[in-house]
Amino acid sequence: SPIETDRIQSLLPHWVETSRQRSSQGKVAAYIPELSKSPIDALGVYILGADGTSASAGDYNLSFTMQSISKVFTLILALMDNGEEGVFSKVGMEPTGDNFNSMLKLELVQPGIPFNPLINAGAIVISSLISGHSNDEKSSRILNFFRELSGNDTLTYNFDVYRSESATAHLNRSMAYFLLDNGVLQGEVEDVLDVYFRHCAINVTCADLARMALVLAHDGTDPLTGAALIPRRYVQIAKTFMITCGMYNASGEFAIQVGLPAKSGVSGGILTMVPGRYGIGVVGPALNRKGNSIAGVHLLETLSREFDWSLF
Numbered sequence: 406s407p408i409e410t411d412r413i414q415s416l417l418p419h420w421v422e423t424s425r426q427r428s429s430q431g432k433v434a435a436y437i438p439e440l441s442k443s444p445i446d447a448l449g450v451y452i453l454g455a456d457g458t459s460a461s462a463g464d465y466n467l468s469f470t471m472q473s474i475s476k477v478f479t480l481i482l483a484l485m486d487n488g489e490e491g492v493f494s495k496v497g498m499e500p501t502g503d504n505f506n507s508m509l510k511l512e513l514v515q516p517g518i519p520f521n522p523l524i525n526a527g528a529i530v531i532s533s534l535i536s537g538h539s540n541d542e543k544s545s546r547i548l549n550f551f552r553e554l555s556g557n558d559t560l561t562y563n564f565d566v567y568r569s570e571s572a573t574a575h576l577n578r579s580m581a582y583f584l585l586d587n588g589v590l591q592g593e594v595e596d597v598l599d600v601y602f603r604h605c606a607i608n609v610t611c612a613d614l615a616r617m618a619l620v621l622a623h624d625g626t627d628p629l630t631g632a633a634l635i636p637r638r639y640v641q642i643a644k645t646f647m648i649t650c651g652m653y654n655a656s657g658e659f660a661i662q663v664g665l666p667a668k669s670g671v672s673g674g675i676l677t678m679v680p681g682r683y684g685i686g687v688v689g690p691a692l693n694r695k696g697n698s699i700a701g702v703h704l705l706e707t708l709s710r711e712f713d714w715s716l717f
């Protein structure tokens with residue numbers, strides 16, 4: 406309600422400035438060279454209610470690439486294209502406890518499928534499951550879906566980040582070839598990787614993430630337009646993965662300290678939500694050792710504690 410977002414708004418700028426100080430203890434991602442240019446002490450947040458009222462503070466106008474946050478929505482599109490059986494014959498449902506780019510467990514489960522769709526190996530498999538006759542068609546289906554969910558038809562790629570990642574993604578490439586050998590990947594490996602790098606490089610602001618999260622917070626229906634965009638079951642699956650795997654190998658700690666479904670990306674974004682109430686977008690490019698925004702996580706811990714948002 407407007408009263409609640411007003412109350413959040415009155416407190417938010419102070420909390421952002423307190424959390425922002427954590428940034429000096431983190432590092433911006435540098436393995437994608439272009440991301441090393443991100444502003445290290447930026448922190449922004451946008452909280453959007455079902456009635457369209459919002460609260461925002463700090464660098465909420467910063468644009469940044471979605472990176473791993475996009476994996477939640479490509480998973481949903483793959484489910485809409487292939488159904489549950491089609492998807493879960495190719496990726497598992499279990500957290501790994503390893504880094505997001507680890508290859509360690511790819512040999513463990515027969516027939517060599519990735520543990521879950523939110524680690525890189527799993528998300529690359531998901532990219533291969535998006536329907537379309539060419540990688541261009543697959544990529545434009547993904548971009549259009551993201552535009553629809555964010556209510557922003559100007560969403561587009563950051564080509565500098567896309568090129569930078571594609572040129573340096575030796576680890577993701579090696580995983581993709583490993584998955585090809587396991588018989589898990591269909592199609593041309595480079596085409597699949599191109600679809601993956603593109604959706605990771607879609608530029609957003611905190612407001613875009615908040616609107617996409619708001620749709621998940623309302624079981625797949627955009628409360629601002631009434632449009633049913635995602636079947637409820639697929640939202641349920643996505644939110645469950647966000648709880649168990651969304652913050653990489655810090656998902657358990659985040660579930661205890663914040664208690665909300667969330668997904669982070671190495672550009673410092675975090676998408677989260679208070680189910681039935683708010684969609685939330687956060688950005689803070691300085692990352693902790695697990696690859697999550699150090700100031701962003703601190704801010705969400707504060708908010709969850711103050712407003713008793715934990716689902717548990």
Ligand code: GLN
Pocket residue numbers: 471472473474505506525570577605669670671672696
């Ligand atoms: N594009 C990034 C990668 O594949 C996404 C990873 C992330 O955000 N954790 O490394």
